[in-house]
Amino acid sequence: EDLAKTSGDGEVVRYVRYNPNSGKTLQELFAHLESDKLGFERLEEPVYPVPQRKYFMDPHLDDVLLAFPGGSNWWLRDEWYEGGGVILQDKASCFPAKVLMEGWEEDEGECIDATAAPGNKTSYISALMQNQGKLHAFERSPNRYKTLERMLEKAHCTNVDARRADFLESNPDSYEYSKVTRILLDPSCSGSGIVNRLDYLIDDDTEESDSKVERLEKLASFQLQMILHAFKFASAKRIVYSTCSIHPEEDERVVMSALKSSIAKERGWGLAPKTSVLPGWERRGRPEEMGGDEDLANGVIRCLPEDKTNGFFVSCFVRDGTGLWPRA
Numbered sequence: 125e126d127l128a129k130t131s132g133d134g135e136v137v138r139y140v141r142y143n144p145n146s147g148k149t150l151q152e153l154f155a156h157l158e159s160d161k162l163g164f165e166r167l168e169e170p171v172y173p174v175p176q177r178k179y180f181m182d183p184h185l186d187d188v189l190l191a192f193p194g195g196s197n198w199w200l201r202d203e204w205y206e207g208g209g210v211i212l213q214d215k216a217s218c219f220p221a222k223v224l225m226e227g228w229e230e231d232e233g234e235c236i237d238a239t240a241a242p243g244n245k246t247s248y249i250s251a252l253m254q255n256q257g258k259l260h261a262f263e264r265s266p267n268r269y270k271t272l273e274r275m276l277e278k279a280h281c282t283n284v285d286a287r288r289a290d291f292l293e294s295n296p297d298s299y300e301y302s303k304v305t306r307i308l309l310d311p312s313c314s315g316s317g318i319v320n321r322l323d324y325l326i327d328d329d330t331e332e333s334d335s336k337v338e339r340l341e342k343l344a345s346f347q348l349q350m351i352l353h354a355f356k357f358a359s360a361k362r363i364v365y366s367t368c369s370i371h372p373e374e375d376e377r378v379v380m381s382a383l384k385s386s387i388a389k390e391r392g393w394g395l396a397p398k399t400s401v402l403p404g405w406e407r408r409g410r411p412e413e414m415g416g417d418e419d420l421a422n423g424v425i426r427c428l429p430e431d432k433t434n435g436f437f438v439s440c441f442v443r444d445g446t447g448l449w450p451r452a
């Protein structure tokens with residue numbers, strides 16, 4: 125059987141994240157891909173669309189993310205995928221964990237993934253923690269929680285304490301979370317940025333009958349609540365908020381409301397500057413949605429299909445003295 129045949133469904137690239145938690149090495153993965161059975165050749169530079177039987181390391185995540193020809197669905201039957209040695213994950217969906225874990229040191233503390241299922245980002249954070257220490261993962265939906273459990277097992281994540289629970293009901297002052305320094309918030313959103321749904325599940329509690337405006341308002345208010353709750357964790361110093369939406373209502377505007385909140389002022393939370401939020405990524409936020417402030421807009425990331433990713437948004441809050449605030 126020709127495993128390397130692709131479905132040719134129009135995607136220009138299929139991203140695959142190497143999972144070090146599997147205990148296998150990247151060199152072993154290269155050897156597998158370049159074996160006679162698969163016959164892939166690694167390119168030194170990116171080429172789009174990725175040519176048949178070629179792959180390369182993604183330039184922004186060159187230690188973990190591999191780029192293959194679009195529609196490479198043979199992966200689903202590959203032993204590396206089945207054994208959790210690789211995870212099929214869109215490039216933009218890798219950014220939140222990467223930004224969250226910038227500068228992480230092994231003995232820093234613990235992390236929270238507040239909205240974890242299906243667990244792609246959880247497993248990446250776990251890998252960035254070298255599968256050590258503790259990552260608390262929350263998932264509210266019973267069905268999605270089951271998916272999360274399966275994913276974490278398949279991805280060999282042994283440092284994750286997953287629970288079926290609502291993050292908004294967690295007690296930020298409890299001893300259990302007293303060592304938490306970093307929190308990922310990737311809450312339910314409209315999913316308006318998703319092009320290829322193979323590796324992503326969208327969830328929201330809004331009714332079909334809601335108008336688009338009402339729906340976005342409900343989502344934005346829930347998203348803001350999640351950020352304000354995360355601001356309360358006593359030892360937290362870095363919080364990433366991301367969506368797979370391209371609507372400013374769920375992106376820059378939510379970030380602005382969070383920055384203007386009284387809890388942000390009380391606890392000293394500001395927006396991380398561009399220098400600590402993937403500075404090599406060119407597409408940044410929309411200044412017109414952030415009071416015309418270029419520095420704030422440069423602090424956040426946007427992704428669009430023309431960047432060879434799903435539509436996506438990533439922002440990061442800090443309280444280490446480098447944070448930016450809206451002027452007025």
Ligand code: SAM
Pocket residue numbers: 217238239240241242243244245246262263264265268289290291292310311312313325326327
């Ligand atoms: N981060 C996930 C990944 O990369 O695989 C995707 C997360 S998905 C966009 C949002 C998830 O948050 C859904 O599974 C939803 O059920 C869950 N969720 C929504 N509100 C929540 C809450 N208050 N507490 C915990 N989980 C919540």
